[in-house]
Amino acid sequence: MTTLIRGPEAVQRPAPAPAARRRGRWVTIALFLLPALVLFLLLVVAPILVAFYSSVFRWNGFGGLPSNFIGLDNFTRLFGTEIFGQDLWHLLVLVLLSVCIQLPFSLAIAMLLNQRIRGRALYRVVFFAPYVLSEVITGVLFSLILSPESGMANRLLSVFGLDSEWLANPDTVMPSLFLVMTWKYFGFHMMIYLAGRQNIPNELIEAAQIDGATSWKTFRHITLPLLGPTIRISVFLSVIYTIQLFDLVWILTQGGPSHSSETMAVTMMDWGFKRSQVGYASAISVVMFLLSLVFALVYQRFVMRRDLAGATTSMGERR
Amino acid sequence: MKRSLVLIATAVLMAGCGGGGGGGSSTAPQQGGSPAKVTLEWWHLSTAEPLKSLWAQRAKEYMAKHPDVTIKATVLENDAYKAKLTTITQSGKAPDIFATWGGGVLRQQIDAGLVKDISSDVADVLPTFTPAALSAYQFDGKTYGLPTDIGLVGFWYNKKLFAKAGITEPPATWSAFLEDVKKLKAAGVTPIALAGKEKWPGHYYWAYLAMRIAGLDALKQAATDHDFTKPDFVAAGQQVKALADLQPFQKGFLGAAYSTPDGQSATVSNGKAAMELMGQWAPAVQKDSGKGLGDDLGFFPFPAVEGGKGSISDAFGGGGGLAVGADAPAEALDFVKFMTEMGNHSKAVESGGVLPVLKGEESAVKDANLKQVATLLAAAGGYQLYLDQAYPPAVGQQVNDSVAELIAGTKTPEEAGKDITEVAKSEG
Numbered sequence: 144m145t146t147l148i149r150g151p152e153a154v155q156r157p158a159p160a161p162a163a164r165r166r167g168r169w170v171t172i173a174l175f176l177l178p179a180l181v182l183f184l185l186l187v188v189a190p191i192l193v194a195f196y197s198s199v200f201r202w203n204g205f206g207g208l209p210s211n212f213i214g215l216d217n218f219t220r221l222f223g224t225e226i227f228g229q230d231l232w233h234l235l236v237l238v239l240l241s242v243c244i245q246l247p248f249s250l251a252i253a254m255l256l257n258q259r260i261r262g263r264a265l266y267r268v269v270f271f272a273p274y275v276l277s278e279v280i281t282g283v284l285f286s287l288i289l290s291p292e293s294g295m296a297n298r299l300l301s302v303f304g305l306d307s308e309w310l311a312n313p314d315t316v317m318p319s320l321f322l323v324m325t326w327k328y329f330g331f332h333m334m335i336y337l338a339g340r341q342n343i344p345n346e347l348i349e350a351a352q353i354d355g356a357t358s359w360k361t362f363r364h365i366t367l368p369l370l371g372p373t374i375r376i377s378v379f380l381s382v383i384y385t386i387q388l389f390d391l392v393w394i395l396t397q398g399g400p401s402h403s404s405e406t407m408a409v410t411m412m413d414w415g416f417k418r419s420q421v422g423y424a425s426a427i428s429v430v431m432f433l434l435s436l437v438f439a440l441v442y443q444r445f446v447m448r449r450d451l452a453g454a455t456t457s458m459g460e461r462r
Numbered sequence: 463m464k465r466s467l468v469l470i471a472t473a474v475l476m477a478g479c480g481g482g483g484g485g486g487s488s489t490a491p492q493q494g495g496s497p498a499k500v501t502l503e504w505w506h507l508s509t510a511e512p513l514k515s516l517w518a519q520r521a522k523e524y525m526a527k528h529p530d531v532t533i534k535a536t537v538l539e540n541d542a543y544k545a546k547l548t549t550i551t552q553s554g555k556a557p558d559i560f561a562t563w564g565g566g567v568l569r570q571q572i573d574a575g576l577v578k579d580i581s582s583d584v585a586d587v588l589p590t591f592t593p594a595a596l597s598a599y600q601f602d603g604k605t606y607g608l609p610t611d612i613g614l615v616g617f618w619y620n621k622k623l624f625a626k627a628g629i630t631e632p633p634a635t636w637s638a639f640l641e642d643v644k645k646l647k648a649a650g651v652t653p654i655a656l657a658g659k660e661k662w663p664g665h666y667y668w669a670y671l672a673m674r675i676a677g678l679d680a681l682k683q684a685a686t687d688h689d690f691t692k693p694d695f696v697a698a699g700q701q702v703k704a705l706a707d708l709q710p711f712q713k714g715f716l717g718a719a720y721s722t723p724d725g726q727s728a729t730v731s732n733g734k735a736a737m738e739l740m741g742q743w744a745p746a747v748q749k750d751s752g753k754g755l756g757d758d759l760g761f762f763p764f765p766a767v768e769g770g771k772g773s774i775s776d777a778f779g780g781g782g783g784l785a786v787g788a789d790a791p792a793e794a795l796d797f798v799k800f801m802t803e804m805g806n807h808s809k810a811v812e813s814g815g816v817l818p819v820l821k822g823e824e825s826a827v828k829d830a831n832l833k834q835v836a837t838l839l840a841a842a843g844g845y846q847l848y849l850d851q852a853y854p855p856a857v858g859q860q861v862n863d864s865v866a867e868l869i870a871g872t873k874t875p876e877e878a879g880k881d882i883t884e885v886a887k888s889e890g
Contacts, residue, residue: 204552205574220888290724291714292734311658311717313870399659400716401863401870416548418856419570420888 191432197425204421217426227427230407233317234385240321241381246374249329253336254362267337271330278327282394285323286310289395310396313403320404323391328384332377339373340366372450379442386435407431500793501532506561506784507543510721510743510750512813517801524800531793539721541660548855551576556787558794562607563780564598565851566858571785572606578786581605583795590804594839595819598847599783608802611816612781613742614839615666615848616763618831620755623651623736632762634774636674636701639765643710646736653708655735657726658716658869661862662850666739667705668865669849670764670778671698677771678844685853688886691879694771699868699875701767706869711735716870721751728752739764741779742817742835761831763838777842780851781819853886860885 198217202209221227252270256263273281288295289309297306309319343366351361389408392398398405398413407427415424504521508514514537521533536557538546547560556576562568571577581604588596591609599607619632624642627649633639646653657663672681676694684690712718712735719725727744729735731752738744748754766774784798800806804823810816811826817836818824824840827833850858864881867873873881 203570205554205570205576207554286717286722291717292712292729293724308714309717311714313716313872316717396717397659399661399866401867401872403872413859414856416545416552418859419548419552419854420856421552 194425194428194432197422198429199426200422201420202422202425203419204415205419209422211422213422217423218430220423221426221430226402226405226410227407229402230405230410233404233406236317237321237324237385237388238382241324241385242378245321245325245329246332246377246381248325249332249377250336250370250374252329253333253340254366256333257337257340267334271334273327274331274334276327278390279394281323281327282391285326286395289319289323310404311400313400316396316400316404320392320395323395324388327391328381332381335373335377336370339370343369372447375447375450379439379447382438382442383435386431386438407434499530499532500791501534502559502791502794502797503536503557503787504533504559504797505536505538505543505547505557507538507540508561508815509537509539510746511815512746513810513815516810516813516815520801520806521797524797528793531797533797556785556789558787558790559784559798560787561610562599562783562785563848563851564607564783565780565847566854567851568599568606568785569601570854572601576788577606578788578790578795579604579606580608580786580795584608584799587799587802590820591802592819592821594842594845595781597845598780598851599785607783607785608798609781609783609819610802610807610810611742611783612779612819612839613817613835614763614777614779614842615670615739615741616761616835616838617737617739618730618744618748619737619760619762620730620733620735620758621760622758623733624760627651627736632760633765636671636765636767640705640708643705643708647708647710652712652729652735653710653737654712655718655726655729655738656711656715656869657718657720658711658866659719661859661866662848663720663726663738663740664869665849665862665865666778668698668702668861668868669846670739671701671767673776673778673846674698674764674767674772674774675701675770678776678846680771681846681849684886688883688889690882690886691876696875696879699878702865702868703871703875706871711869721747723751725751731755742832743815745829745831746815759831761834773843775838775841775843776846777839777844778846778848780848781817854889856889857882857886 197209199212199214200209201211201213201216256266256270260266276284291297291306291308291311294309296309300306307315307319310316347365347369348361351365356364387408388406389412392404392406392409393412396404398409408431411424411427411431414420414427506517508517518535521535525531525533536546543561547557550556551571551574554574554576556571562571568577584605587608588605592612595609595612596605599605599609617632623646624632627642627646629642629645633642643653669681672695675698676692680692680694684692684695712729715726718729721727726738727740727747728751730738730744731748731754733753733755740747745759748759763774764778766772784801786794786798802819804820807816807820808818808823808826811818811823812828814827814829814832817832817839818827824836827836846852848858849861852858853861860882864873864878867881868875868878
């Protein structure tokens with residue numbers, strides 16, 4: 144069965160070149176890489192190093208590089224605050240909600256739009272459209288819609304005699320935030336799943352149907368397993384996005400009411416730019432970076448191992 | 463290959479670093495004799511009328527007088543302004559001319575060498591300003607900015623809604639104030655509008671209560687001994703809590719902003735709440751964000767607290783001033799002086815956009831409420847700058863944060879005091 148799937152293995156590799164030609168090729172490659180490499184070093188590696196460096200100083204961000212070395216004090220201080228614990232909790236809640244609700248929902252929509260239904264191209268475009276909007280526009284849009292006093296959401300709900308404070312209440316702010324996140328991102332995940340689904344050969348589905356499999360069984364035993372790589376990458380993107388979640392929260396709530404929707408990135412912004420404790424904010428960013436990095440490595444090593452075989456795990460060596 | 467790569471990377475890095483520290487100005491080098499073209503970067507946050515057009519008008523007039531000067535204004539709303547200014551100052555630059563509230567934030571910028579000491583250049587005009595207006599921009603006898611506005615925070619209220627609740631005159635004491643809040647609630651009126659999402663409007667309540675209960679000196683002392691756990695401060699927190707427990711704020715206030723179409727200002731402006739605690743700009747922003755109350759708008763000072771150490775004549779607030787970047791061309795300061803000349807500044811006072819900062823300018827105040835503010839200001843016994851400006855940024859923001867938590871009911875007055883103290887100690 145698996146022989147039918149075209150994976151990276153199927154791509155033909157060119158025959159090895161003679162040594163001299165290979166060396167010449169390396170120079171060419173290096174030259175072509177140079178501009179990107181310089182930009183990468185300047186804009187990605189250098190800031191990361193500076194953040195690591197300044198995270199061990201007490202520094203208000205002014206004047207050259209920091210000088211007041213305080214060791215790991217910023218980190219011990221961070222781990223001792225209530226807000227950091229809350230940030231982690233919010234992260235966990237959003238990741239769980241995303242993986243357990245948002246992604247299955249996207250998958251369901253994708254399966255639905257894979258059927259032959261009237262106007263499915265239109266649906267696909269409409270569902271994907273929110274993803275194209277910038278986070279800021281989404282934030283402004285929903286702060287108007289979810290306004291407790293004059294927002295559209297409450298006007299609609301009032302027809303049924305209901306109403307909610309949405310983002311203005313510590314108890315409802317996280318579900319509301321998740322709602323906005325889902326609105327913005329389900330179309331994106333739907334698109335990934337649709338693309339993944341279309342890579343599954345119809346022969347398999349047909350064969351299953353001929354064998355008398357119900358549509359649920361076909362989905363459960365054929366579509367879902369073959370969508371595995373797609374689902375794993377979509378979970379990965381979703382988690383990394385959630386760790387770094389900032390724009391949407393900043394526009395919608397600024398982390399409030401009283402920190403109940405604060406994420407790590409919001410805490411970092413608060414200390415770095417509003418409170419001028421850049422050293423401490425750098426420590427927060429370092430923790431975020433390490434969290435993302437560890438997650439990415441562990442996830443790729445253990446979960447996405449098969450999907451990425453040959454791409455990252457084996458350094459591209461020939462097998 | 464490797465070495466040349468490192469060389470190129472280093473060269474690019476150094477070029478990148480060398481470009482910094484040039485200041486926000488783009489002054490062409492002075493060529494002997496003929497005046498060079500000068501572009502002045504001017505950042506301010508007067509996004510509401512009448513100041514928005516008035517300031518633009520001033521810039522135009524100045525440019526007409528000085529054809530070689532171009533003034534490029536960047537006008538941003540409050541929070542965005544603070545964020546953008548912080549970002550650029552931390553990169554080691556400052557705009558040529560920028561709006562400032564003075565206090566601890568300006569102090570930090572001065573310590574970083576970003577602000578020009580203008581003491582000797584403004585010596586000739588200094589005596590024309592009122593001392594209260596100048597105080598926020600002077601440190602250790604040196605002057606770093608000139609004021610364009612000074613005012614105080616007080617209650618702006620809707621006379622009609624007060625009358626509806628049977629309140630005949632504004633409360634003079636805190637307990638009378640709490641009673642009036644209950645009366646308003648009983649009459650079906652939302653007593654107070656508050657922007658809970660932006661934390662600075664909430665901090666006014668705690669700051670004023672701390673001033674009335676603990677006194678001005680206690681707040682000044684706290685800046686040096688970093689102790690916000692004293693009984694008087696906790697008592698101020700308890701009064702904030704007592705107010706919040708009456709649930710006096712509009713629906714969804716924890717998510718409300720200040721100047722947005724459904725924010726604090728608009729809520730009062732559209733008659734949906736009876737009052738707000740806000741600075742002298744409140745009427746202008748109300749007009750901008752909603753229908754406006756017209757003659758129904760009244761003003762009363764923050765009430766006295768029975769048995770408190772502070773006096774009702776102590777004023778809390780701030781103004782606005784213009785500071786000049788350390789590397790700004792001479793024209794920058796000249797423009798600041800131009801802006802604050804009697805003839806020019808009194809036009810802004812007449813428009814109701816700002817309050818007098820110059821001696822003898824009081825007569826230009828036309829609006830009855832603003833006249834009351836100006837009178838209170840002139841008679842003020844003591845003056846306290848906004849705490850989120852007076853203290854270093856980390857402490858000021860923590861005050862805002864802790865008061866917001868108090869109002870939301872997630873922290874007790876004791877915990878709030880402890881949190882502020884902790885941050886104040888971390889600034890040391």
